[in-house]
Amino acid sequence: MLVLEGIERRYGATLALRIDHWEARAGERWLIAGPSGSGKSTALALLTGLLRPTSGTIVVSGQDLAGLDGSALDRWRGRTIGFVPQRLHLVASLSVLDNVLLAQYLAGNPTDVHRARATLTSVGLLEFVDRQPSTLSQGQAQRVAVARAVVNGPSLLIADEPTASLDDEQAARTLELLTTQAERSNATLVVASHDGRIRHAFAHRLNLARGSVQ
Amino acid sequence: MNLFRLSASYIRQSGLATALNLLLLILGVGTISLLLILGHELESRLTRDAQGIDLVVGAKGSPLQLILAGVFHVDTPTGNIPLDEALRLRNDPRVAQLIPISLGDSFSGFRIVGTEPELIAHYGAVLAAGRLWSAPFDAVIGADVAAKSGLVVNGTFAGVHGLGGGGGEHAEPYRVVGILRPTGRVVDRLVLTGLASVWEAHAHHEKENHDAARAHTDDDEREVTLALIQYRSPLVAVSLPREINAQTNLQAASPAFEAARLFSVFGFGVDILRAFALLLILAAGLGIFVALYRAMDERQYDIAIMRMLGASRARVCGALLLESLLLAAAGALLGLLLGHFAVSQIGVIAPDAAPLATAAWRWLPQEAWIVALAIASGILAALIPAWRAYRIDVAAVLAKG
Numbered sequence: 001m002l003v004l005e006g007i008e009r010r011y012g013a014t015l016a017l018r019i020d021h022w023e024a025r026a027g028e029r030w031l032i033a034g035p036s037g038s039g040k041s042t043a044l045a046l047l048t049g050l051l052r053p054t055s056g057t058i059v060v061s062g063q064d065l066a067g068l069d070g071s072a073l074d075r076w077r078g079r080t081i082g083f084v085p086q087r088l089h090l091v092a093s094l095s096v097l098d099n100v101l102l103a104q105y106l107a108g109n110p111t112d113v114h115r116a117r118a119t120l121t122s123v124g125l126l127e128f129v130d131r132q133p134s135t136l137s138q139g140q141a142q143r144v145a146v147a148r149a150v151v152n153g154p155s156l157l158i159a160d161e162p163t164a165s166l167d168d169e170q171a172a173r174t175l176e177l178l179t180t181q182a183e184r185s186n187a188t189l190v191v192a193s194h195d196g197r198i199r200h201a202f203a204h205r206l207n208l209a210r211g212s213v214q
Numbered sequence: 215m216n217l218f219r220l221s222a223s224y225i226r227q228s229g230l231a232t233a234l235n236l237l238l239l240i241l242g243v244g245t246i247s248l249l250l251i252l253g254h255e256l257e258s259r260l261t262r263d264a265q266g267i268d269l270v271v272g273a274k275g276s277p278l279q280l281i282l283a284g285v286f287h288v289d290t291p292t293g294n295i296p297l298d299e300a301l302r303l304r305n306d307p308r309v310a311q312l313i314p315i316s317l318g319d320s321f322s323g324f325r326i327v328g329t330e331p332e333l334i335a336h337y338g339a340v341l342a343a344g345r346l347w348s349a350p351f352d353a354v355i356g357a358d359v360a361a362k363s364g365l366v367v368n369g370t371f372a373g374v375h376g377l378g379g380g381g382g383e384h385a386e387p388y389r390v391v392g393i394l395r396p397t398g399r400v401v402d403r404l405v406l407t408g409l410a411s412v413w414e415a416h417a418h419h420e421k422e423n424h425d426a427a428r429a430h431t432d433d434d435e436r437e438v439t440l441a442l443i444q445y446r447s448p449l450v451a452v453s454l455p456r457e458i459n460a461q462t463n464l465q466a467a468s469p470a471f472e473a474a475r476l477f478s479v480f481g482f483g484v485d486i487l488r489a490f491a492l493l494l495i496l497a498a499g500l501g502i503f504v505a506l507y508r509a510m511d512e513r514q515y516d517i518a519i520m521r522m523l524g525a526s527r528a529r530v531c532g533a534l535l536l537e538s539l540l541l542a543a544a545g546a547l548l549g550l551l552l553g554h555f556a557v558s559q560i561g562v563i564a565p566d567a568a569p570l571a572t573a574a575w576r577w578l579p580q581e582a583w584i585v586a587l588a589i590a591s592g593i594l595a596a597l598i599p600a601w602r603a604y605r606i607d608v609a610a611v612l613a614k615g
Contacts, residue, residue, distance in 0.1 A: 045613070050521075071527075071529075074524055074526045078523050081522075083523075091516050093223040093224050093227035106524040160613075
C-alpha cells in the first residue's frame with residue numbers, strides 16, 4: 001500500500017528527514033511519533049506529494065509519486081488521500097455540507113449530496129449540515145474535517161496532531177472516530193503525533209526521533 | 215458545489231467592504247453610461263434637427279445664436295431681416311430651397327413659427343388631423359404641443375409675446391386647423407402658422423403699445439427673422455456664406471459648424487465628468503484589490519486546504535479571479551441599469567431635458583466598452599492575489615497551522 005525506500009529530504013545542507021525503509025499494508029494503523037522538529041510534517045508532506053524527496057522513492061497505493069506532476073498530482077492527491085490538518089481549516093464561508101461537497105468537487109468527483117450527508121451522518125453531524133463552521137464546537141468542527149477527508153473514499157487517511165489540544169476523553173473519541181472511518185473506507189491510517197496518550201492504540205509505529213520503524 | 219458557488223460565498227461573507235467597492239463601481243459605470251446615452255441622444259437629435267439645412271441666414275450677431283434660434287429653437291434670434299432680401303437669395307441659382315421663418319411669439323413655452331408650408335415637408339412631417347393654414351391665425355401644431363396642451367382641431371389659444379413666456383397676450387387668438395404626426399424632430403414642439411399671422415400679430419401689438427412707427431403690413435417693409443437654406447450642391451458652401459457675410463447686411467451661419475463648436479464647448483464639461491467616473495471605476499478596482507490582498511492572509515489556509523483536497527494551482531487562481539470578475543460584472547451591469555434608469559428619470563431633475571428620456575432604454579454599442587473596462591479592472595485587481603495563491607507553499611502553510 002505504502003512503500004518508502006531510501007528517503008532523504010534536505011533543506012540546503014540540513015537533513016530534515018531520513019527514512020531508510022518504511023512499508024505499510026492496506027488497513028494498517030500507523031503512528032508517526034517524535035518530538036517537534038523531528039520531521040513529522042515533512043514526512044506527511046512527502047506522503048501527499050506536496051514535497052519531493054531529495055532522494056529515494058515513494059509509492060502510495062501502487063503509484064510512484066515521482067511519475068506524477070502538476071495538476072495530475074493534485075488530482076491524485078484529492079482522490080487517494082484524506083487529510084485532517086491539525087488546525088482543521090474548514091472554509092468559513094461555506095456551510096458544513098458545502099465543505100464536504102467542496103472536497104468531492106475539488107477531487108474531480110461528481111458532487112453527491114446523498115453521499116456527503118451519509119458521511120456527515122456517520123460522524124454524527126446530520127443535524128449540523130446547514131450550520132456555518134464558526135457556530136460549531138472544536139469537536140464538531142473536527143468531525144466535519146474528518147468527514148471531508150473520507151468522503152471521497154481515500155485509500156490513505158492522514159491526521160496531523162489530531163489530539164493536540166483535546167482533553168483525554170475527547171482525544172479518545174477522536175481516535176475512535178479516525179479508526180472507524182479508516183475502517184469504513186478500508187484505508188490505511190497514518191497519524192502524526194507527539195501525544196503519548198494515543199500511543200497504545202497503534203500497532204505500528206514510525207519513530208522519527210530515532211529514524212527507525214517499530 | 216462549483217467554483218462559482220465558492221466565489222459567491224466569499225463575496226457574501228466579505229460584507230461591507232465589498233458592498234462599498236460594488237457601490238463605487240456602480241456609480242462610476244452609471245455616470246459614464248449616463249453621459250454616453252445623453253451625449254449620444256443629444257447629438258443625434260441635433261443632427262436630425264439640422265438635417266437638410268445647409269445654411270441659416272439672419273441678422274448680424276452671434277452665428278451660434280442664429281443657429282440655436284433658427285434650427286434648434288432654443289435661443290432668442292439675433293434680430294429681423296427684410297423679407298425681400300431673403301427672397302432675393304431664393305432666386306440665386308446656387309440655392310435649392312429657401313424657407314423664411316418669423317419668430318417672436320410663443321404659446322405655453324412652445325414657439326409660434328411663422329413660415330411657409332415647405333417647412334412641414336422639410337421636417338418630413340405629415341398631418342395627423344385637419345389641414346394646413348390658409349388664413350392669418352390658422353395654426354398647425356406639432357405632436358408634442360398637441361399632447362401637452364390638449365388642443366384639438368378648431369381649438370383656440372392665445373399667443374404670448376416673447377419666446378419664454380411672461381409677455382403680454384395678443385388680442386387675436388390662434389385657431390388650430392391641423393395637427394402633425396410625431397417626427398422625433400424639433401417640429402414636434404413647434405406651432406406653425408403663416409408668415410402673415412406673425413406680421414398681423416405684431417402690427418396689433420405695436421398699435422396696442424402706441425408704438426406704430428412702422429406698419430409691418432406694408433409689403434416693402436415686411437420682415438422675417440431668418441431663412442433656412444438648402445444648397446443645390448455641397449460646393450456652394452465654399453462661396454455662398456462668404457459672399458453673404460461680406461456683401462450684404464445679412465449673416466450666414468452653418469448649422470454643422472456651429473453645432474460642432476457647441477459640442478466642443480460643453481464637451482469639455484463632459485470630459486471632466488467622464489474622467490471623474492473613470493476615477494470611480496479605478497478606485498473600485500483598487501478597493502477590490504486591497505480587499506482581496508488583505509483577505510489573502512486568512513485565505514491562504516483555505517487555498518492550502520483546497521490544494522490538499524485536489525485543486526490545481528490554476529484552479530485556486532481561477533477561484534480568486536472569478537470572485538473579482540463576479541464583483542466587476544455585477545458592478546458593470548448594475549451600473550448600466552443605474553445609468554439608463556437615471557436617463558429615464560432625467561425629466562425629474564431637469565424638466566427641459568425630459569424629451570431625452572425617450573432614449574433611456576436604448577442600448578449603445580459603446581456600452582460594451584464600459585463593461586469591458588469594469589471587467590478589465592476586476593481582472594487587474596485579482597492578478598497579484600491570484601499570483602500569491604499560485605505560489606502558496608501548501609505544506610508550509612498547513613504545517614504552520
